Amino acid sequence: MKQSNMLLPTLRENPADAEIKSHQLLVRAGFIRQIASGLYSYLPLGKRVLRKVEEIVRDEMDKAGAFEMLMPAMQPSELWKESGRWSTYGPELMRMHDRHNREFALGATHEEVITSIIRDEVNSYKKLPLTVYQIQSKFRDEKRPRFGLLRGREFLMKDAYSFHESFESLDETYEKLFKAYGNIFRRCGLNFRAVIADSGAMGGKDTHEFMVLSEVGEDTIAYSDTTEYAANIEMAPVIATYEKTDAEPKELEKVETPNQKTMADVAGFLGHSLSEGLKALMFKVDDRLVLVVTRGDHEVNDVKLKHLYNASVVDLATEEETRKAMNAGFGSLGPIGVPEEVDIVADEAVRYLVNASCGANEDGYHYINVNPGRDFDVKEYADLRFIQEGDPSPDGHGTIKFAKGIEVGHVFKLGKFYSENMNASYLDQNGKSNTMIMGCYGIGVSRTLAAIVEQFHDDQGITWPTAVAPFHVHLLALNVKNDEQRDLAEKIYETLIQAGVEVLFDDRKERAGVKFADSDLVGIPLRITVGKRAGEGYVEFKERQTGDQKDLHESEILSEINSFLG
Amino acid sequence: MKQSNMLLPTLRENPADAEIKSHQLLVRAGFIRQIASGLYSYLPLGKRVLRKVEEIVRDEMDKAGAFEMLMPAMQPSELWKESGRWSTYGPELMRMHDRHNREFALGATHEEVITSIIRDEVNSYKKLPLTVYQIQSKFRDEKRPRFGLLRGREFLMKDAYSFHESFESLDETYEKLFKAYGNIFRRCGLNFRAVIADSGAMGGKDTHEFMVLSEVGEDTIAYSDTTEYAANIEMAPVIATYEKTDAEPKELEKVETPNQKTMADVAGFLGHSLSEGLKALMFKVDDRLVLVVTRGDHEVNDVKLKHLYNASVVDLATEEETRKAMNAGFGSLGPIGVPEEVDIVADEAVRYLVNASCGANEDGYHYINVNPGRDFDVKEYADLRFIQEGDPSPDGHGTIKFAKGIEVGHVFKLGKFYSENMNASYLDQNGKSNTMIMGCYGIGVSRTLAAIVEQFHDDQGITWPTAVAPFHVHLLALNVKNDEQRDLAEKIYETLIQAGVEVLFDDRKERAGVKFADSDLVGIPLRITVGKRAGEGYVEFKERQTGDQKDLHESEILSEINSFLG
Incomplete structure (x- = not known):
């Protein structure tokens, strides 16, 4: 066209x-x-x-x-x-x-x-x-x-x-x-x-x-x-396995943690890694309140929680609902001393913690030396966290990215x-x-x-894969006022059309720079430029994706195109 | 398929x-x-x-x-x-x-x-x-x-x-x-x-x-x-030309026409043909009242009226509007004695009438011996009627149908x-x-x-033209439980698919009668029926539109199809 x-x-x-x-x-x-x-x-x-x-x-x-x-x-x-x-x-x-x-x-x-x-x-x-x-x-x-x-x-x-x-x-x-x-x-x-x-x-x-x-x-x-x-x-699913450290369980202790809001704050304040803290989040699972406990470096996967309860709706509880049930705000929740009407469920990784820390359900306080099983019980351990990069792949082969x-x-x-x-x-x-x-x-x-x-572009424009490109060939007549160039371009255009090649013919009265820039932008896989060597019958042949280019005689164009199109 | x-x-x-x-x-x-x-x-x-x-x-x-x-x-x-x-x-x-x-x-x-x-x-x-x-x-x-x-x-x-x-x-x-x-x-x-x-x-x-x-x-x-x-x-447009009869104009006369409502009633009552009566219809052309007069056997073309006035809206006036302007109802309208605020326009044919009849603008009365020009004037004569079968074609060649x-x-x-x-x-x-x-x-x-x-059907069903038919060939295996028939049909199906023929293969476990009736109904141009002669390699080949049918050997099918498809 x-x-x-x-x-x-x-x-x-x-x-x-x-x-x-x-x-x-x-x-x-x-x-x-x-x-x-x-x-x-x-x-x-x-x-x-x-x-x-x-x-x-x-x-x-x-x-x-x-x-x-x-x-x-x-x-x-x-x-x-x-x-x-x-x-x-x-x-x-x-x-x-x-x-x-x-x-x-x-x-x-x-x-x-x-x-x-x-x-x-x-x-x-x-x-x-x-x-x-x-x-x-x-x-x-x-x-x-x-x-x-x-x-x-x-x-x-x-x-x-x-x-x-x-x-x-x-x-x-x-x-x-x-x-x-x-x-x-x-x-x-x-x-x-x-x-x-x-x-x-x-x-x-x-x-x-x-x-x-x-x-x-x-x-x-x-x-x-x-x-x-x-x-x-x-x-x-997380198929990671965990092991307990061989540290001796120490005595549970309540400590003041003033103004320590995030898991990272608390870990820093208490001088341990994120993975040694317990994170507790309050969810509403349909109409039930559920305290979900994970390791501090893990994130709760609410879809898994939903499946665990076979629930219709899972949402984080509001701070108001949480405080009403627990007498404590978001930053101080933990699994110790939880009212009976609140379920506690925990991710598998929690089971293996020794001398961890957790919120004390009292604003500004945490427990340290928390040991699951000894200091609190859960209704169920299950896979409740998001998989992370570096976890083993669930199919048993390789590592997750x-x-x-x-x-x-x-x-x-x-x-x-x-x-x-x-x-x-x-x-x-x-x-x-x-x-x-x-x-x-x-x-x-x-x-x-x-x-x-999104996958096929560079700084100059689109780089269409051939199967979905709007045309196979972008034919540029650099200077349509030049008879040799215009005639050769017209001749090539007719030849390609006859051969069933989908060709867009830039026959506009525009500067060469505009034509090149537009051609790169539009991104048709092959570009054939008819320019100064038109008199000798030579054109420039360029692949948009690779940038590979060469001069070709007009007689070689069709076979070159066919070999590119496969 | x-x-x-x-x-x-x-x-x-x-x-x-x-x-x-x-x-x-x-x-x-x-x-x-x-x-x-x-x-x-x-x-x-x-x-x-x-x-x-x-x-x-x-x-x-x-x-x-x-x-x-x-x-x-x-x-x-x-x-x-x-x-x-x-x-x-x-x-x-x-x-x-x-x-x-x-x-x-x-x-x-x-x-x-x-x-x-x-x-x-x-x-x-x-x-x-x-x-x-x-x-x-x-x-x-x-x-x-x-x-x-x-x-x-x-x-x-x-x-x-x-x-x-x-x-x-x-x-x-x-x-x-x-x-x-x-x-x-x-x-x-x-x-x-x-x-x-x-x-x-x-x-x-x-x-x-x-x-x-x-x-x-x-x-x-x-x-x-x-x-x-x-x-x-x-x-x-009507390009018919009219001529006056050589009858002498007679004296205008008002006659009683009790209960004569339609043009045909009046013509019958007065003993003349429809074409000797004048029909007058009241229109609203934008906001103007216009009495349109045609011959009794002609119909007013409101599109022409609209163009004559270069108007936006043309509608028949209501009986109430008409009676208010004319003191008479629809059945007694005529061009004689029309108030000045009402335009009179007439179709060309009216100009040539001699001793016609028309409504007297008085319920139950008509004039006879009406002569245009003598008994009434019109604002304009123009082409205002629908063309009729038998009129000369507007391009000057042939007759209108x-x-x-x-x-x-x-x-x-x-x-x-x-x-x-x-x-x-x-x-x-x-x-x-x-x-x-x-x-x-x-x-x-x-x-x-x-x-x-609408153009391609008969009593049995659709008869698709080949270019738009859903398939070229309807292949019927009459009895799919019969091995010879099923095998031959399958073989022909594969051959046709390979050859690029669009084929619908009726491989259903249905009675022959059902298959024939469905095939006629669906209307695919060619039908190939594999039936009792399958053992000899013979099938029936039938064209849906013409009903032409013949027995063909399987080896002849493809060339026969190709010659049909052209």
């Missing part, structure tokens, strides 16, 4: 509100424009990349045996009331009324719609398992849209849903789509990890998030330095949450009615585009 | 609410399902056809030099207030609030969004002309959604917008896209007409609607029986309506600021799908 009459507005400056590279570069290089907070238009280059990602997704979903369909964005509230999500989804769900004052949701996901279709149309085991997907704009009313395409209010998603007779059948489909997701993100050129995630409140079982490794990611991934193991930090990740995909064993609430059942081989078992599988298509830019 | 695990639910009965064939058949053949009034899901077969239509549209738009982009469905109300459409669009515009109570429209069209982008990004004549398009779900809150995909509330549209320096440049792009539209609908196999349409209130100039000829169409097309000429009936049409496309010279209201300007070659000139171009993609079915 010719750049002269294309909508490809580039900017030299970063937009004021763009905090991260993908947002800055996609705007500067003319791929997207914001229409309102969290709402973007994809300009022609952006749309081309979106389509390439879409086609990769579609290809792999089709290969995995899923059928594409398309459901409406407008969804009647009745369906969401059946599933229960009308009341639980919260303000992120975009809601509206039609002219007859009927309530609708704008699809954030489509579990309700697909479940209603399947319950009406599929009633025999013969039609199961069944997997369908769609690629469609979704809506979510983020409180604070930010980071460009990473957290928008209207975004392109691939969502898939599967329906099964048995959990074994769900496992098979899950495995297939898990592999398809790996293929998709690999084909997009991404460095990613499939991460064990929290199945949350939906009653699901397994779930994995596909995370693109990036400093701007909002999630922390704990991964093994030697294997494929990776988990959302919330989900990684942390990375930040951008969630681009999610596979989820839903189980019967929707099918039970919405009565999606089928007759099995014996004519008996059963509830269907479901899985759901999402990919953030527009978010993937942004994640690619 | 294998039908056994595909979501392809067929029905033997028409859905109760489906009035037209495309609605009935698309539901019955498992292409779509309604989720709520006017909201449809496209099941896998429906989505495949949508994609084929989309790809045809995309291909022709790209060839015409338009660039694809994607704008958000959610549009801030501020933009619509700039164009003025927030207040004029009416209840068809879906409106909503976000969590911060900001107002949004769900895109019915995207003139506002694209104009805001272009005014921000394009400011020089060097970037003009520019044409962009998108294919996207649109929203329109129809008062009474009906006819399945023909009048839905969420529907797939291709909308394009062009920006220009001059009307000549707009004309060129309009012409290019006009041709592209013809290509698109031809490739879809449709019998259509490009019809001159009303440019309405937008201040536009030329506009054409692309109409698929169909009895269920809501618009009437007047077309020439010998040329390409076609116009929306509202827009066709009528047909009903489904509007599937629209090309429109917008002019400066949006660019003036929204300040979209550019600097011309002399550095002078000018307002851009715009065109817009729509195609109802989902509506096209329905229009295809």
Whole structure:
């Protein structure tokens, strides 16, 4: 395509509100424009990349045996009331009324719609398992849209849903789509990890998030330095083993610790390391008060606490609630002398401490020489802390490291949450009615585009991987007023078009410097520059990612391109 | 694809609410399902056809030099207030609030969004002309959604917008896209007409609607029986010439016409033909009362009346308003003795009447022997009637016939309506600021799908044209429990897949009768049936549209398919 009459507005400056590279570069290089907070238009280059990602997704979903369909964005509230999500989804769900004052949701996901279709149309085991997907704009009313395409209010998603007779059948489909997701993100050129995630409140079982490794990611991934193991930090079990020191237990003693507020303050004041102190935090687990004790250098993982109690809601207690129960504030809590109505649970590591310190449940005082078992009892020891860098990997191989990740995909064993609430059942081989078992599988298509830019850029601009690049070749005619240059460029353009190469032809009447800068910014994998050696038939051939360049005769261009494209 | 695990639910009965064939058949053949009034899901077969239509549209738009982009469905109300459409669009515009109570429209069209982008990004004549398009779900809150995909509330549209320096440049792009539209609908196999349409209130100039000829169409097309000429009936000028009879004018006479309410009643009572009576209707043209006189066999065309007065609103006056001005009701109106504040305008044909009849502006009385010019004067004679079948074609060739049409496309010279209201300007070659000139171009993609079915069906089901068929070949294994049949079908399936033929394989454990009926209903162009002659390697090969069938040896199948597909 010719750049002269294309909508490809580039900017030299970063937009004021763009905090991260993908947002800055996609705007500067003319791929997207914001229409309102969290709402973007994809300009022609952006749309081309979106389509390439879409086609990769579609290809792999089709290969995995899923059928594409398309459901409406407008969804009647009745369906969401059946599933229960009308009341639980919260303000992120975009809601509206039609002219007859009927309530609708704008699809954030489509579990309700697909479940209603399947319950009406599929009633025999013969039609199961069944997997369908769609690629469609979704809506979510983020409180604070930010980071460009990473957290928008209207975004392109691939969502898939599967329906099964048995959990074994769900496992098979899950495995297939898990592999398809790996293929998709690999084909997009991404460095990613499939991460064990929290199945949350939906009653699901397994779930994995596909995370693109990036400093701007909002999630922390704990991964093994030697294997494929990776988990959302919330989900990684701690398999570290502990040993008691051989120190003799000393006599419990209460000491004054005036104005020592933090664990570090107290440790410094008492002259021991953080790991020799006991940290006690008061949680409300559903309606119960629970004092959670960990080592001073560990952090309580509230997801593990939630699972321990099989609870719906876990929150830190307020200082007021804490003081009412314990007669002491946050800084002085400890497991000794706790009222009966408060549970004490402790992380495994606590069990092995000798002569530790802890808050005395009296403002300004701590105990020293605390020995678990002797000085206090707990209701249960369990794995209650976050894994840390340096811990052994939960799969038994290697050591844990942390990375930040951008969630681009999610596979989820839903189980019967929707099918039970919405009565999606089928007759099995014996004519008996059963509830269907479901899985759901999402990919953030527009978010993937942004994640690619986070991993593929340099100081000059974007460095697209070939499979998702808006074009293969950026052809620059440096001086279109020069006949030799213009003619050779036109000739090469026609040749490449004929050969099926996707080429963007910078035929603008702009200075060479502007063309080079724009070309680097836009980031098309190959650049062919027609300049001073046009008369001899020579052009400059440059790879955007490596910067490798060489002069080529026009007759060599096509084979060079083909060898690059593979 | 294998039908056994595909979501392809067929029905033997028409859905109760489906009035037209495309609605009935698309539901019955498992292409779509309604989720709520006017909201449809496209099941896998429906989505495949949508994609084929989309790809045809995309291909022709790209060839015409338009660039694809994607704008958000959610549009801030501020933009619509700039164009003025927030207040004029009416209840068809879906409106909503976000969590911060900001107002949004769900895109019915995207003139506002694209104009805001272009005014921000394009400011020089060097970037003009520019044409962009998108294919996207649109929203329109129809008062009474009906006819399945023909009048839905969420529907797939291709909308394009062009920006220009001059009307000549707009004309060129309009012409290019006009041709592209013809290509698109031809490739879809449709019998259509490009019809001159009303440019309405937008201040536009030329506009054409692309109409698929169909009895269920809501618009009437007047077309020439010998040329390409076609116009929306509202827009066709009457070029008929009239002559006076050589009868002598007789003396005007008032006669009693008790209980004669209609033109036909009066003509019968007075013993003359309809064309010898004068019809007078009272209109409100903006705030003015206008009595419009036509021959009794002609109908007033209010669009022509509107253009005559260059008016904003034209409506029939109420009986109350009429009686107040004329002292007579609807049945007795006439042009003789009309108060000065009421304009009289008359259709050209009236001028040539001799000894006609007309209402006497007195209930129960008519005049006879009325002679225009002698008995009444008019402010203006003009072309004010609808064209009729049998009239000469306005292009001077052939005779007018009528047909009903489904509007599937629209090309429109917008002019400066949006660019003036929204300040979209550019600097011309002399550095002078000018307002851009715009065109817009729509195609109802989902509506096209329905229009295809309206033209391509028979008593058994749909008969898809090959270019948009969900698959090329429907392969039926009549008895999958029979090893020979199953094995041969599987072998043919693999061969066809390898050869890139799109094949749907009915591998279900169903009776032959069910398979044949479903296959006819779904309407894939070629059917290959593996049945009793499987042992000899013979199958039945049948064309869906013609019903032609023959037995083929398996070795001949591929070449036969390729010769059919062309």
